[in-house]
Amino acid sequence: xxxKPRLAVDMDEVMADIIARFREWYSRDFQAExxxxxxxxxxxxxxxxxxxxxxxxxxxxxxxxxxxxPLMAGSQQVMRELVRHYEVFIVTAAMEFxxxxxxxxxxxxxxxxxxxxxxxxxxxxxxxxxxxxxxDDNAYNFDGFSGEGLLFDAPxxxxxxxxxxxxxxxxxxxxxxxxxVRLGHHSPGIPPTLSSR
Ligand SMILES: [Mg+2]
Numbered sequence: 001x002x003x004k005p006r007l008a009v010d011m012d013e014v015m016a017d018i019i020a021r022f023r024e025w026y027s028r029d030f031q032a033e034x035x036x037x038x039x040x041x042x043x044x045x046x047x048x049x050x051x052x053x054x055x056x057x058x059x060x061x062x063x064x065x066x067x068x069x070p071l072m073a074g075s076q077q078v079m080r081e082l083v084r085h086y087e088v089f090i091v092t093a094a095m096e097f098x099x100x101x102x103x104x105x106x107x108x109x110x111x112x113x114x115x116x117x118x119x120x121x122x123x124x125x126x127x128x129x130x131x132x133x134x135x136d137d138n139a140y141n142f143d144g145f146s147g148e149g150l151l152f153d154a155p156x157x158x159x160x161x162x163x164x165x166x167x168x169x170x171x172x173x174x175x176x177x178x179x180x181v182r183l184g185h186h187s188p189g190i191p192p193t194l195s196s197r
Contacts, residue, residue: 006147007086007176008121008129009079010136011104014152015090015112016069019044025059026052039155060096066103071111074169079112081177088115091129093141094122135172139163150175 012018022044027033030052038047045056059065082088090108094100101122108120121129126136127144134141135150139160142149150172151163166172 004085004087005132006089006130007082008089008091008126008131008134008147009082010134010138010141010152011090011092011108012066013072013137013154014135015072015075015079016066016107017072018066018069019155020070021065022056022059025065026056029055036155041156041158043156061099063099064103066097066100066107068103069107072169074173076111078169078173078177080114081173083114085177086133087119089119089121089129089131090115091121091123091126091131091134093124093126095124133176135166 009015019039023034026044026048030048032048032052034044034047045053048056079088090112092104094104104122105117105120108115109117123129126134126141130146132147133150134145134147135152136142137152137154137157139149139151139157139162142151142163149163151157151160151165152172153165153167164175166175
């Protein structure tokens with residue numbers, strides 16, 4: 001039997017909706033909302049008023065920022081199929097925010113129980129990763145990557161054109177899964193939220 005291809009998957013803004021947490025805390029602290037237009041082509045901290053930027057940049061270092069993040073629509077269903085066809089590793093640059101370790105670990109255990117902790121890679125620089133594919137919202141993680149980078153669509157990467165783009169998990173399924181198991185067409189029980197992002 002052929003060895004499965006190896007697939008590395010980023011967490012933040014790919015599996016976990018970190019923008020929802022930024023919006024939640026920004027609204028809590030500044031009683032302000034950010035439109036999709038304001039976020040287009042920008043990271044969250046660059047989309048707010050200059051006087052709010054230090055607080056935005058500090059959020060990911062605050063305890064609890066990564067706790068109980070909402071799931072990106074369709075991520076569980078598509079990952080469940082991907083693990084049947086790929087050797088899947090979760091690859092997150094967790095070292096940037098040391099407070100996040102246990103929150104991220106618990107989150108993965110709760111939402112992706114079909115993935116063993118042996119397939120979690122909490123790292124610093126992702127260039128250490130060797131895989132056939134890497135799904136990530138930050139194109140700089142594809143620098144020096146030996147496989148193919150698949151750019152997961154996010155407001156901040158709207159202007160990036162160098163990589164194949166997946167606009168949500170339904171498109172990940174379209175790009176990486178065989179036709180016969182493509183979600184939304186052949187698998188009953190896939191919720192409509194899968195294609196709603
Ligand atoms: Mg990310």
